[in-house]
Amino acid sequence: MSELFGKSLIGTRVGDYLVQDLVGQGGMSMVFRARDERLGRQVALKVLAPQLALDTRFRQRFVRESRTVAGIDHPNIIPIFEAGEADGLLFIAMRYVEGRDLRGLLDHEGPPPVARANRLLSQVASALDSAHQQGLVHRDVKPANILIAGGAGTGEPEHVYLTDFGLTKSTYSLAGLTSQGQFLGTPRYVAPEQITGQPVDGRSDLYALGCVAYEVLTGVPPFQRDSELALLYAHVSDDPAPVTSHRPDLPPSVDLVMARALAKSPVERYGTCREFVAALRDAISGEDFTGLAAYRPAGHPVDTRPPLGSSTHPSHPRAPSAPAPRPAARIRLTRGRLAGVAFAVLAVIALGVAFLTLRGGGGNVWKKYPSTVAAPFTFSYPGGWEARTHADLFAVASPAAEEFERLFTTPIAGDWTSVNGLISQEPARAQGVYTGVSDSLNLSDSSENLQESLKSLMPGEVGYAGAPVPVTVGGHPAFRIDGVVSDPKAGGRLDFFAYVVQRPGAPAAFLTFFCAPASCDRPLFDRMISGAVIGQ
Known part of the structure; x- marks a missing residue:
């Protein structure tokens, strides 16, 4: 405004x-x-x-x-x-609250004493838990939304108000405010599941409160990066520096508490915000407490049961218990029954092979594209597809490789003549992979610049479904960008989702899956991207 x-x-x-x-x-x-x-x-x-x-x-x-x-x-x-x-x-x-927000306090005074920090965080935690119990999730917990009234010179104790609850961020999407790639939330404090578009609940607010607590204790947020995209990627994939690396005067147990609050998976976090703040208080004071024993770093077994007192938490209820396994029934197979079972099994296998053949264009026989200078990915693709490498510029793999090689040969103004026919008459063949390398793609750029750079590699007009999402491909940092590319003349359209991958000491590479409108075979493409290996 x-x-x-x-x-x-x-x-x-x-x-x-x-x-x-x-x-x-x-x-x-x-x-x-x-x-x-x-x-x-x-x-x-x-x-x-x-x-x-x-x-x-x-x-x-x-x-x-x-x-x-x-x-x-x-x-x-x-x-x-x-x-x-x-x-x-x-x-x-x-x-109307006379006072200032926590952002102003941190900017002008730096980290407060730990006793004051605990008083402030405890009040925020109480407010959040109360909202969660009524089914509300804030989604934008940050210092600027934490108001502080009273305190020094007023004769009144400090009183915290959590604000900006007047609109849940999902409301904005109804007005189409995400259509231009706007990110709802504040990148310094946003939970990984919000970034990747997963369901959110009270534990997403707890993660944000953990980010705020980290900054209140250290004076800096848990992640600092040069661009918004890199910052979002850090929340999804990186571990923050231990609090004690900034505050060596604090006990090491504080690091364990913060690691649990900032866990990438919601099930590894504390059950409530007050439980987290209480554990942090006890760790700072050096007291022994049970919060440490319940957490194991990622990669170790984690007890995902909600802590005591949170089993009925409406924002993230306990999953229903699995029924006890029933004892296996004893079945006596006569020769006739055994033959019948064998026939049924063979019939199911035959149907499965036929289904895979129709679905993948080549059944369960897959081919492998070897990494090349033009396309530094090794990936598997269905046997009914053909792969083509166009000079040292790019590669395509598709049931209609010839048509799509012709389309992608000319960026921005490709020849859509054959592809438009496929889209309207044979949409099942209008799918595939387009991959290559580009010096113009830079994962450190802003969301807008990265999307603009990708446009220059596409054969028509491009529109995006949202902001780039941080992911990993073959163990490398990457962003997934969803959108559509269309023929500005005849109106033909392809849906796509592109993976832009950072390679150490080399230009970024891209792997773009495309299909006719609303017909992308996501399980097929997910299988292909999950097995992709990045070359140099």
């Missing part, structure tokens, strides 16, 4: 609220100090970008979710007085 728009609201009324001062702003909202003309009180008025009110579904869900948050009665969650629409603007009226 523009600053000019914010200034234009000062002195005007939004509903029953007289807008007085702009106190904060983000990409999709602004927060003002305002006066409730009905009750004569100061409020914080959050006004959303005007275009959001144009989406009917967004308006309905906005009001519904805001009312849900308003129903939470917790001393550490900012109370919501009203949520509604006035003069084409969506707004939320909240309690």
